[in-house]
Structures are given as structure tokens and as C-alpha cells.
Amino acid sequence: MSVSVRIPTILRTYTSGSSEVKAEGATLREVIASLESSYAGIAARILDESGKLRRFVNVYVGDEDVRFVEGLDTATAEGAQVSIIPAVAGG
Amino acid sequence: MAIAPAASLGPATALTCRECGESYDLGPRYACEQCFGPLEISYDFAGITRADIEAGPNNIWRYKGLLPVPSNVESTPNTEPGWTRLVRADQLASALGIQRLWVKDDSGNPTHSFKDRVVAVALAAARELGFKVLAAPSTGNLANAVAAAAARAGIRSAVFVPSDLESQKIMATAVYGGTLVTVDGNYDDVNRLASEIAGEEEDWAFVNVNVRPYYAEGSKTLGYEIAEQLGWRLPDQIVVPVASGSQLTKIDKAFQEFIKLGLVEDKPYKVFGAQATGCSPVSAAFKAGHDVVRPVKPDTIAKSLAIGNPADGPYVLDAVRRTGGAVEDVTDAEVVAGIQLLAQTEGIFGETAGGVTVGVLRKLVESGQLDPAAETVIINSGDGLKTLDAVAAVARPSANIAASYDAFRKAGLA
Numbered sequence: 001m002s003v004s005v006r007i008p009t010i011l012r013t014y015t016s017g018s019s020e021v022k023a024e025g026a027t028l029r030e031v032i033a034s035l036e037s038s039y040a041g042i043a044a045r046i047l048d049e050s051g052k053l054r055r056f057v058n059v060y061v062g063d064e065d066v067r068f069v070e071g072l073d074t075a076t077a078e079g080a081q082v083s084i085i086p087a088v089a090g091g
Numbered sequence: 092m093a094i095a096p097a098a099s100l101g102p103a104t105a106l107t108c109r110e111c112g113e114s115y116d117l118g119p120r121y122a123c124e125q126c127f128g129p130l131e132i133s134y135d136f137a138g139i140t141r142a143d144i145e146a147g148p149n150n151i152w153r154y155k156g157l158l159p160v161p162s163n164v165e166s167t168p169n170t171e172p173g174w175t176r177l178v179r180a181d182q183l184a185s186a187l188g189i190q191r192l193w194v195k196d197d198s199g200n201p202t203h204s205f206k207d208r209v210v211a212v213a214l215a216a217a218r219e220l221g222f223k224v225l226a227a228p229s230t231g232n233l234a235n236a237v238a239a240a241a242a243r244a245g246i247r248s249a250v251f252v253p254s255d256l257e258s259q260k261i262m263a264t265a266v267y268g269g270t271l272v273t274v275d276g277n278y279d280d281v282n283r284l285a286s287e288i289a290g291e292e293e294d295w296a297f298v299n300v301n302v303r304p305y306y307a308e309g310s311k312t313l314g315y316e317i318a319e320q321l322g323w324r325l326p327d328q329i330v331v332p333v334a335s336g337s338q339l340t341k342i343d344k345a346f347q348e349f350i351k352l353g354l355v356e357d358k359p360y361k362v363f364g365a366q367a368t369g370c371s372p373v374s375a376a377f378k379a380g381h382d383v384v385r386p387v388k389p390d391t392i393a394k395s396l397a398i399g400n401p402a403d404g405p406y407v408l409d410a411v412r413r414t415g416g417a418v419e420d421v422t423d424a425e426v427v428a429g430i431q432l433l434a435q436t437e438g439i440f441g442e443t444a445g446g447v448t449v450g451v452l453r454k455l456v457e458s459g460q461l462d463p464a465a466e467t468v469i470i471n472s473g474d475g476l477k478t479l480d481a482v483a484a485v486a487r488p489s490a491n492i493a494a495s496y497d498a499f500r501k502a503g504l505a
Contacts, residue, residue: 045126056123088402090400091335
């Protein structure tokens, strides 16, 4: 599955400044692995040492916060929009 | 982003990640590049005395030496918020069986909520950092404050609110001019949209997103004022409404700073958080013993507290547990009863967040979690005139009569 991933400002040093990149994978976990193969080092910014999503990062597949669905196992359909967004906002 | 060289933000020296400790130069950053953790202002406080503060103006700038703002902050147009009244609430105390109770009534700010404090600090920092537009995602009170502050400062504002917001809050924003966008979605959806816009529009200062480290510090002034107004001492207990959780953590930070600076005597105090049951992710985490907060989809009349994914939730849990407090929640019916009780005992018409706080205060006393013999402060963060729908069913005329004395007598109103 080919998906589109929106990259937050603080990770654009890995993507040569691109705010949107393509990645492959049928689940969010696979998409992040795909990002890592293209942009070495980026996965460790999104996932903690135990491989879980970091506490202060929100990831959306389409409009859905993955924490409300299957987390890293959330399915990513062909053409899906994945957004990685800092959670420290609002209020 | 064109940052003025050597941004001059008073005692602020750097931004430091609260999670991993990574340090950054002062600038338009808010999340750590290593771990996404929130960045906090680091300071070098020169010796500040009570006399220095007392000689300052009757607004938050009396504490400018403790905030990330330029030293001449009061000379640029701003709304001059703060120094709101601390009301001795004997009748409310009596109704709840508490000995000594105070209400910090922040409805007295220029746009009638505590948000004027945080916006004033964000505006000062945003100017210094070279931003051109003052923006925010908001549940309403912040929208009012941003639109008013930008109007007074003569710059553009752009605020984004959920489309189902109270009409009072929408009108009380639109009246100031500026760009007001209603978004089909809840606050967390609006917040997400704002975060994405902030990543693309370099001249836009989203006060609670990309300048949040500066903005959030404004809530410290609530804590400073409470301590100063009590006669330079800390209360034993404080009950604070929790949306993102920032206000609660910054009041605790203010108390800690006053202790470290020797401005008040070091003593134990307990911090309590108040949520509406229909959006109580922090209360649920507290009760379950968790140190992370599971997001929820909000469903409550307390819309100003309806943040399902609270950014500072984990830090609320830290502060509450460290001080021996608790986080509690009340139903919408209890929120309305809380609004009525505060109004009928003290003549203070709070918004739904105030009703949440009074409702939780009652519940904490009844459950024995709050000591009724200890001096307690509660926060009323906004004005009931902004959430009239919440009381529309219960705040009604006593009677409708003809314009004659006979009708008055027959209605039994004497």
C-alpha cells in the first residue's frame, strides 16, 4: 500500500525539508519502517526505546487518532493520509 | 522565521525539554526535536523582592521579572490583564461545611476569563520573536482573548473554534474583527488543524501551539496573585479546573518559584484538579493509578474544559500526586448546581468551568479528600455570561405580572 505521510516541522531535517512524503505499508507499523528505510533515524524520533509511540506524538490515519483504534497496528489503506503531529498543543 | 537577533525576553534564558532535558535557544519552538516532549522556559531570576513586585502596576506586569517577556513589556499596547479579586467566600464555605474559603475570580479580566493572562504573555513573546499574526485553536475563551489582544495591538488575528460553540463566545470573538473560522469538528479536531497550519504558516503565532512555552507561563500569574493577595503566603489547598492541564501545573510552578525565591514561607499545600465527567480523561487516569492519560471524545456542557487529549495531563497527575491532592469529576447536572450555588452564595456568576470547580469542591469535601478545616482557594476561570445556555432552564423569572400593585399582591411576591 502506498500512503502519504505529513511530516511535522521538527522532523523535516530528516526529509530534506519535505512536509509530505510517500511511504509503503499495510499498517502504521510498516509505514514507519518504510519511512526509516528512506530517512534513517526518523523512526527513533516517533517511537520510544520499546518500540511504542512516544507519549507526546499524535499520529492520525485519515481523521482517526490511532490511539482510538489499533495503535501501530492500525490499517493503512492504499492512498491513506498519515499525519504525524506534536501532541503538545492546545488549552 | 526571521527571529530578531538575541531575542530579549527578560529573565528567560533557554527552552528545555521537560521529558529528556535537551536544551534549545529561545525561539519559535514548542516540541523537542529528540522526543516530541514539551519545551519549558528556563530562567535566570535576578533577586526579586516583595517590594519590587508591590511597586509594579495592578496587572500581571508586576511579575514581569518572572515571565518570558521584554523588560519594557508594559509600554506596548496590551490588555493589561490580571490582579483580579480574591473573594473571601464565607457563605459558600458555610454551605459546604468549609472553614475558610476564597474564590479567585478571574472573570474580572478584560475579556472575562483567565485567558487574557496567557495571551498577553504570548503576544509579548510573539512580537519579540518576529511573528505577524496572532492565532489560536480555541474552545471560546481563548478566541475572545486573542481577538481582543490583537485588536488592541493593531495586528491580525486568526482563531479557529468548533462550530457547535456557545453563540455568546462566537459573537464575543467576531466583534473584535480579525479572522474567525468555525470548524466542523470538536476541539481536538480544531487543535490538530491548528498544529498543521502552524507547521506551514511561518508568520503565524498560534499562542497555544508554536508559542505555547511562553503562553503557558502566563498562568503562573494566577498563583503569584493568590499568594500575594493572601498576604504573601500559600493556601493549604487549591482546586483548579483542568482542560489541557496547563493552568494547574503553572499555578503549582508559581508556588514553587515563590518558595525558592524566598517570597513566601515554604509549607505543604495540596493541588486538586476538577473535570466534567463527560470529559474526564485526567480524573480517570488519576483514579486508575495511571501515569499516562488515555484520550476521550468529550460530551459535556463544560465546553471550555472539553479537551479530550490534554497536553499536560501527565504533569497534572505528577503535581496532584506529589502534593497529596486528587483529581475528581462531576456530572453536567452537578455543574449547573455548582454555577447556581456560587451565584446564590457569593454573587459570582461563573461559567461552566466555575460550576465544575464548585461541584468538585463539594464532592471532595463530601468524600473526605479535602480537609474542610484547611484554608482553601478555588479558581473561577470565566464569566457565566458566556455560557448562558447552561443555566437557561433553571435561571428563570419568579413571576410575570401585570403592571399593577394588585397583580403584585395577588402573585404573593411580598
